[in-house]
Amino acid sequence: MTYHILIADPLSEEGIYPLRQADGLEITIATDLSKEDLLERIKGFDALLVRSQTQVTREVIEAASNLKIIGRAGVGVDNIDLDAATEHGIIVVNAPDGNTNSAAEHTIAMLTALARKIPQAFNSLKNGEWDRKSFIGVELKNKTLGVIGLGRIGAEVAARAKGQRMNVIAYDPFLTEEKAQKMGIGFGTVGDVLKAADFITIHTPLLKETRHLINEEAFAKMKDGVQIINCARGGIIDEDALYGAIVSGKVAGAALDVFEMEPFVDHPLLTLPEVIATPHLGASTVEAQESVAVDVSQDVVNFFKGEAVRNPVNLPSVSKEVMAKIAPFFDLAEKLGIFLSRMTDEAIEEVNIKYAGELANYDVRALTRNTVKGILKRNLGNHVNDVNAKFLAERFDIKVNEHKTTTGKGFLHLITAEIVTAKFTHRVAGTLLNGLGARIVKVDDYVVDVVPEGHLLFIKHKDQPGAIGRVGTLLAQKDINIATMQVGRSTVGGDAIMMLTIDNRVEQTEIEDLTELEDIYEVKAIDL
């Protein structure tokens, strides 16, 4: 099988080495595609790799009928419609760590250039002037740097600013007093940071909550003569408000690497002498480009090899340690879902998944998604996958609940999956037995011991002599070999079940014939 990869923004050739090395991947590099060209060409591709330039809109995703993975060689995924990708079961991966250092260094370069008016002085010199009066700067030492967003880049910038003997104050919703103390910085609300800072640097993602976070109202709270740096995302600062604040003298300078509309070449802000700017170069170093391209390429290779990706954006990421604990249960979790989906033809209203024993100590959301995927597969086939399983469950008004208890109920680990319909509740439980592999150990209230593999028949019947024999005889007449058989009953002469593993898939007519046998209530064929 060959997977087709489209690289639509320039990526480091050294960085895409993992893709070049992998078997079964065919790479097409086509950068600077127009929107129309991308829409036209995307159809044939299984993977799309981009930086921040290519806009992966819902329209693009809808046109991409084969697309399985989008790789963003960088951090920001605001150019990718994540909801559309999730709905279409397309996994989005990024490279969150590879350009942190470069972006932090660029921010410090911008801060220093801004404080000392280096670009303006250089321009003047290039124009044949020797002007030593117009470019009086300010020192960074003892000034306060306000950092809004203290994630990977914000924290690196804060550490470097301390090296410049600046005081740092930060706001981040995840910043605690203890952490701030450890870092040797101050912390407060956004308002506190805006009020205290001589320089303000922004390092948040662009989200609904951060769009125009720095607006007219925010400028009003700042010190007179404040200077602003934005190496995060355009749109976090309201550019019209910034223009007004500079013209009014409130803001003494701004250093911008990112803009609301990129490319950004013809904007009033660029006419102001107080503004210095670079064309989104924060991550543009040899090292960062190689690093982000390697990370994202490796995830694409992992994905097509069926292995876990390291940096999923539209799936919760799971640490290596947790992954090692839960990965052996992936297949069982999905099979419990498939099993349950065959237990009823009614609309499922609720899914409850209970983790007992050691498993309850881990983040098992990936297993829950697998079970939900198994349940939905009956009606959705390959349209459901890990990425969209929970989204699709929500769309069908199926509530999914996860429960955990560390008491193993006699097993080291036990997963019990349950579906609730308007009339019935069905449940199936499974475990992994040391050295023996997966087992289904309970179906509804009946204890069984069945390998979840191949073709199963689940038969409900009356506990009467002859019932089991009649089933065996009919299957023999149809030339269907029984590999294993388990029986269980609630009370003598009451309801009972048979669980058979058979060598061939049974046809619908054969199920109907079995159902017509005396004392047989219900027959379900389950292919795992």
Ligand SMILES: NC(=O)c1ccc[n+]([C@@H]2O[C@H](COP(=O)([O-])OP(=O)(O)OC[C@H]3O[C@@H](n4cnc5c(N)ncnc54)[C@H](O)[C@@H]3O)[C@@H](O)[C@H]2O)c1
């Ligand atoms: N200019 C460039 O070329 C360049 C390069 C790399 C990254 N970036 C951008 O830099 C930004 C930061 O990247 P990162 O890797 O540090 O991301 P990160 O996820 O590590 O950090 C972002 C931080 O912002 C915080 N945050 C979210 N909402 C906030 C709010 N309302 N107020 C304050 N803080 C808030 C988060 O809690 C998080 O700690 C992103 O927008 C990314 O796209 C730009």
Ligand SMILES: O=C(O)[C@H](O)COP(=O)(O)O
């Ligand atoms: O979010 C990012 O990683 C940066 O903005 C870098 O974007 P780029 O890959 O287009 O340089």
